[in-house]
Amino acid sequence: xxxxxxxxxxxxxxxxxxxxxxxxxxxxxxxxxxxxxxxxxxxxxxxxxxxxxxxxxxxxxxxxxxxxxxxxxxxxxxxxxxxxxxxxxxxxxxxxxxxxxxxxxxxxxxxxxxxxxxxxxxxxxxxxxxxxxxxxxxxxxxxxxxxxxxxxxxxxxxxxxxxxxxxxxxxxxxxxxxxxxxxxxxxxxxxxxxxxxxxxxxxxxxxxxxxxxxxxxxxxxxxxxxxxxxxxxxxxxxxxxxxxxxxxxxxxxxxxxxxxxxxxxxxxxxxxxxxxxxxxxxxxxxxxxxxxxxxxxxxxxxxxxxxxxxxxxxxxxxxxxxxxxxxxxxxxxxxxxxxxxxxxxxxxxxxxxxxxxxxxxxxxxxxxxxxxxxxxxxxxxxxxxxxxxxxxxxxxxxxxxxxxxxxxxxxxxxxxxxxxxxxxxxxxxxxxxxxxxxxxxxxxxxxxxxxxxxxxxxxxxxxxxxxxxxxxxxxx
Amino acid sequence: xxxxxxxxxxxxxxxxxxxxxxxxxxxxxxxxxxxxxxxxxxxxxxxxxxxxxxxxxxxxxxxxxxxxxxxxxxxxxxxxxxxxxxxxxxxxxxxxxxxxxxxxxxxxxxxxxxxxxxxxxxxxxxxxxxxxxxxxxxxxxxxxxxxxxxxxxxxxxxxxxxxxxxxxxxxxxxxxxxxxxxxxxxxxxxxxxxxxxxxxxxxxxxxxxxxxxxxxxxxxxxxxxxxxxxxxxxxxxxxxxxxxxxxxxxxxxxxxxxxxxxxxxxxxxxxxxxxxxxxxxxxxxxxxxxxxxxxxxxxxxxxxxxxxxxxxxxxxxxxxxxxxxxxxxxxxxxxxxxxxxxxxxxxxxxxxxxxxxxxxxxxxxxxxxxxxxxxxxxxxxxxxxxxxxxxxxxxxxxxxxxxxxxxxxxxxxxxxxxxxxxxxxxxxxxxxxxxxxxxxxxxxxxxxxxxxxxxxxxxxxxxxxxxxxxxxxxxx
Numbered sequence: 001x002x003x004x005x006x007x008x009x010x011x012x013x014x015x016x017x018x019x020x021x022x023x024x025x026x027x028x029x030x031x032x033x034x035x036x037x038x039x040x041x042x043x044x045x046x047x048x049x050x051x052x053x054x055x056x057x058x059x060x061x062x063x064x065x066x067x068x069x070x071x072x073x074x075x076x077x078x079x080x081x082x083x084x085x086x087x088x089x090x091x092x093x094x095x096x097x098x099x100x101x102x103x104x105x106x107x108x109x110x111x112x113x114x115x116x117x118x119x120x121x122x123x124x125x126x127x128x129x130x131x132x133x134x135x136x137x138x139x140x141x142x143x144x145x146x147x148x149x150x151x152x153x154x155x156x157x158x159x160x161x162x163x164x165x166x167x168x169x170x171x172x173x174x175x176x177x178x179x180x181x182x183x184x185x186x187x188x189x190x191x192x193x194x195x196x197x198x199x200x201x202x203x204x205x206x207x208x209x210x211x212x213x214x215x216x217x218x219x220x221x222x223x224x225x226x227x228x229x230x231x232x233x234x235x236x237x238x239x240x241x242x243x244x245x246x247x248x249x250x251x252x253x254x255x256x257x258x259x260x261x262x263x264x265x266x267x268x269x270x271x272x273x274x275x276x277x278x279x280x281x282x283x284x285x286x287x288x289x290x291x292x293x294x295x296x297x298x299x300x301x302x303x304x305x306x307x308x309x310x311x312x313x314x315x316x317x318x319x320x321x322x323x324x325x326x327x328x329x330x331x332x333x334x335x336x337x338x339x340x341x342x343x344x345x346x347x348x349x350x351x352x353x354x355x356x357x358x359x360x361x362x363x364x365x366x367x368x369x370x371x372x373x374x375x376x377x378x379x380x381x382x383x384x385x386x387x388x389x390x391x392x393x394x395x396x397x398x399x400x401x402x403x404x405x406x407x408x409x410x411x412x413x414x415x416x417x418x419x420x421x422x423x424x425x426x427x428x429x430x431x432x433x434x435x436x437x438x439x440x441x442x443x444x445x446x447x448x449x450x451x452x453x454x455x456x457x458x459x460x461x462x463x464x465x466x467x468x469x470x471x472x473x474x475x476x
Numbered sequence: 477x478x479x480x481x482x483x484x485x486x487x488x489x490x491x492x493x494x495x496x497x498x499x500x501x502x503x504x505x506x507x508x509x510x511x512x513x514x515x516x517x518x519x520x521x522x523x524x525x526x527x528x529x530x531x532x533x534x535x536x537x538x539x540x541x542x543x544x545x546x547x548x549x550x551x552x553x554x555x556x557x558x559x560x561x562x563x564x565x566x567x568x569x570x571x572x573x574x575x576x577x578x579x580x581x582x583x584x585x586x587x588x589x590x591x592x593x594x595x596x597x598x599x600x601x602x603x604x605x606x607x608x609x610x611x612x613x614x615x616x617x618x619x620x621x622x623x624x625x626x627x628x629x630x631x632x633x634x635x636x637x638x639x640x641x642x643x644x645x646x647x648x649x650x651x652x653x654x655x656x657x658x659x660x661x662x663x664x665x666x667x668x669x670x671x672x673x674x675x676x677x678x679x680x681x682x683x684x685x686x687x688x689x690x691x692x693x694x695x696x697x698x699x700x701x702x703x704x705x706x707x708x709x710x711x712x713x714x715x716x717x718x719x720x721x722x723x724x725x726x727x728x729x730x731x732x733x734x735x736x737x738x739x740x741x742x743x744x745x746x747x748x749x750x751x752x753x754x755x756x757x758x759x760x761x762x763x764x765x766x767x768x769x770x771x772x773x774x775x776x777x778x779x780x781x782x783x784x785x786x787x788x789x790x791x792x793x794x795x796x797x798x799x800x801x802x803x804x805x806x807x808x809x810x811x812x813x814x815x816x817x818x819x820x821x822x823x824x825x826x827x828x829x830x831x832x833x834x835x836x837x838x839x840x841x842x843x844x845x846x847x848x849x850x851x852x853x854x855x856x857x858x859x860x861x862x863x864x865x866x867x868x869x870x871x872x873x874x875x876x877x878x879x880x881x882x883x884x885x886x887x888x889x890x891x892x893x894x895x896x897x898x899x900x901x902x903x904x905x906x907x908x909x910x911x912x913x914x915x916x917x918x919x920x921x922x923x924x925x926x927x928x929x930x931x932x933x934x935x936x937x938x939x940x941x942x943x944x945x946x947x948x949x950x951x952x
Contacts, residue, residue: 074661180661185671189660190661196735197735197736256551262653263745263923265657265741265742267740
């Protein structure tokens with residue numbers, strides 16, 4: 001069995017998060033149709049969230065640990081994700097692969113994911129199999145057994161994963177470089193998958209040390225969405241996770257914070273495989289957890305008005321009206337324990353330079369700051385955000401992920417449930433103020449992805465990079 | 477007594493290092509006139525280097541600890557320098573200020589300094605006072621006593637130091653931002669003096685913990701230059717430092733290393749106080765410690781040919797011939813335990829933009845890479861480097877500093893002594909190869925220091941920064 005297919009990729013999570021952002025906290029508990037979510041805490045500190053969904057006899061079971069790449073010791077980047085892989089290597093009770101085989105035999109699905117702030121594992125199985133799956137998860141929360149014989153080949157797996165997903169992907173490399181230049185002090189500047197030269201040195205002892213430090217019931221949240229009664233889920237949890245002792249010494253989540261931004265930064269990544277230059281900018285902005293009340297919600301609405309879809313300001317102005325871009329947009333990532341990112345991006349039309357696209361993008365932002373947003377834009381965006389959140393409830397895993405992600409990044413069940421109301425309360429003045437306060441050049445890194453000149457030209461002799469072409473995949 | 481005057485500023489050390497770089501390892505032991513340097517090791521691991529200089533009855537006594545800002549726990553930036561200040565706060569034997577008073581009464585001088593890689597303390601006193609001074613230093617190596625009553629006011633002192641030296645100094649702020657953008661993973665990206673928000677949280681326990689972790693005889697080198705016989709100095713050392721027990725558990729100097737550079741970076745620092753824009757570029761290059769044989773020496777010669785003094789290529793081309801700059805130069809810092817920096821800088825003449833200056837600077841570098849250096853340039857630079865090193869021996873403290881700095885950054889006494897011969901052996905091909913290999917844009921951060929537009933203009937609306945004026949103080 002190839003675990004590479006099972007483990008979700010570290011920054012795929014980040015991508016997914018970026019796309020889900022406008023949605024995640026939007027579970028419409030405030031809407032009459034919203035599910036009634038239960039939230040329990042076991043004596044050993046494990047939190048259990050149950051989201052009823054009785055449309056099919058299926059449950060999505062997720063366990064989330066409050067530990068991610070940002071909790072790694074410097075010099076050990078990639079360790080959280082490496083451990084995520086190694087969690088499939090068996091315990092004294094269940095040899096390597098058994099858990100996955102059982103899930104497969106149930107006709108289930110499983111996956112795992114790692115981000116800066118959390119590591120998670122999930123299974124989607126028939127409801128009657130829930131307790132069995134919980135037993136397996138509880139077993140590997142403290143019972144993982146590692147040997148060099150399994151650790152070292154798995155290290156090759158994550159290295160190959162980095163190869164495929166970073167080294168062979170110019171856009172991902174650009175994102176990695178932007179993060180490193182945006183976060184000058186926070187561990188968010190390190191790639192979740194790790195720097196290659198550090199991944200190469202990760203050991204069994206590193207993994208076990210990290211596991212023992214961070215994995216335990218009082219550092220975990222179990223989210224179950226599906227065809228299960230809350231009290232039944234609680235009983236199962238007590239019978240499985242409840243048998244584990246609380247971890248006596250979970251370190252507090254106190255990571256190095258960013259200094260006040262001082263200098264506008266830019267960077268150019270040149271790669272021979274680039275056919276379509278792109279512009280990517282990230283601003284350092286508050287997450288929901290670090291924001292003042294209302295600030296994060298205003299940033300969500302701002303991102304929507306500025307850059308979500310073909311009705312957004314960036315798209316309309318740059319793609320539809322001026323034809324200088326083939327794509328353009330914006331996003332905001334509210335779900336981070338520490339400071340977060342607001343992004344704008346675009347791909348120039350044929351014959352348009354990245355500089356011209358950047359100037360035009362800046363003009364769109366400047367106009368919004370100068371004149372604010374219209375009542376119509378505001379209403380449309382807010383309604384759309386709330387509606388999308390309601391539609392997204394159709395997906396069991398999405399719902400489970402909203403709650404998990406929120407609880408991992410300093411928000412509560414109540415915060416998730418009040419999200420639609422908070423979005424509805426955002427005013428035009430708040431949106432404009434958010435743009436004025438946060439979309440400031442010194443808070444940002446602007447990345448240019450360009451085609452590298454032929455190998456005959458020494459890099460030191462290159463002039464300004466060639467700037468034409470088109471692409472615009474969003475990258476968070 | 478105001479210790480602010482005594483403690484040398486954290487990054488003043490870095491500056492001094494940059495200026496001394498072309499000199500430090502050049503002690504002409506290979507020259508007949510060079511001093512005979514003795515190198516001892518005590519049973520407790522303390523290393524003692526004695527450099528005879530009998531011209532006056534004076535000694536310079538320096539103690540160097542192999543711990544600096546790069547050894548701080550993330551989130552505790554500024555701690556190494558803070559401890560340097562606190563080392564003047566007294567022991568059980570000698571109350572705060574007594575050591576300094578005694579040195580002052582001797583007619584002596586004292587100072588202290590912190591860099592990324594080391595922390596040092598020195599006194600210049602009459603030779604007959606050497607043993608007394610060593611006794612004081614040995615006492616505070618393990619006997620420091622701290623209370624909140626002395627720690628908290630001293631924290632205000634370092635915060636004010638940061639105010640004066642960073643916040644109120646646009647060029648220093650530019651250097652801080654360049655370092656942060658150049659070193660994506662290495663702790664060298666953090667300012668030695670610390671990020672303000674982290675300095676504000678430093679405590680007595682942080683300082684004592686750091687002190688106990690890193691201060692001990694087996695993590696220290698004593699360098700004595702002056703009117704003392706080596707055997708006498710050794711006897712004094714045994715009677716003072718020799719009484720201390722070795723530190724059982726000094727952690728290895730294994731800091732996070734840089735990933736391979738991938739993207740050319742630039743940043744713009746706008747400040748209303750800037751009257752003279754400047755261009756600063758730093759390339760990530762090997763230090764002597766991390767270089768292959770001959771590579772660091774080639775970088776030293778390259779920096780000299782490219783940018784040392786009015787005969788250098790950058791100065792001749794940009795200032796003398798083309799009149800587009802009022803200053804221009806280059807430097808290389810060989811003395812770092814991990815990767816280091818090669819810098820080029822300049823200030824444009826009135827009416828010249830930073831972009832134009834950058835283009836012209838790039839052309840000078842490209843020409844050197846393309847055509848190499850002349851035999852005449854090579855000979856002149858090598859002779860000049862060696863000669864300057866010989867002249868510099870005239871200064872007792874400079875000599876002591878060469879050895880101390882070398883021993884703190886992975887070099888040996890023999891490395892210092894062979895420096896002139898190694899410089900003499902550098903070939904034109906090596907210089908060109910060094911330029912070709914290391915002066916590559918993707919290895920660099922280019923910083924622009926510009927005058928900030930008036931407060932009425934929102935930063936997000938600013939166009940490209942104004943680019944004219946002139947200044948060019950070197951910043952490493």
